[in-house]
Every structure is written in structure tokens, then in C-alpha cells.
Amino acid sequence: MKLTVFVPTGSARDSNKFPYARRLRDLNGKTIGEISNRLWASDRVFPVIREALKQKFPGIKFVSYTELPSGADKITDNEDLAELVLAKGCDAVIGASAG
DSSP: OOOOOOOTTSOOOOTTTSOOOOOOSOOTTOEEEEEEOOSSOHHHHHHHHHHHHHHHOTTOEEEOTTSSOOSHHHHTTOTTHHHHHHHTTOSEEEEEOOO
């Protein structure tokens, strides 16, 4: 059997060119950025995620999705997004999407 998988965006990604970042050991004292494509209930979902993470990691901080680019048109292929996330002091990002 041969299985061919296609990237749903229609573009091929080279996994060697875009390697996964190493996972953080702990989120205490870390700043987490929130990025949303704004297609469904970011205002309801992110507060729930924040509270759940605060319960587990009391020292965690957040940069709200309202402070970072949001909307599919602003985050897709945005080459400045990584620099902006770093400038805001984020150690990691939660990317929320719906469609």
C-alpha cells in the first residue's frame, strides 16, 4: 500500500528547513503568547486556557491574542510574526484556530 499525504494549505513544507522547537520543561515563570485566526470564539477559549494553565503553573504570564496579530490574513505567511512574538518576551505560543 502507498499512502500520499498532502498539506491542506496547498504548499509543501520542508521539515528540515522548519524544525520543531524543543519543548519547555516547565511553564512556571514563562510568558506565553496567544495567536488566533479569529474564526471562532477567541474571547471565550483563551480565558479558559489561561485559567487552566495558571492552576498548574502559578508563575505563568500571557501576552493576549489582542496584543498580537490575529486573523488568518494577518498570521499566514507573516515573516515578522516570530520577531514580534520574541519582542513581546514570549517563551512559547499557543496557536488557536477554527474554521
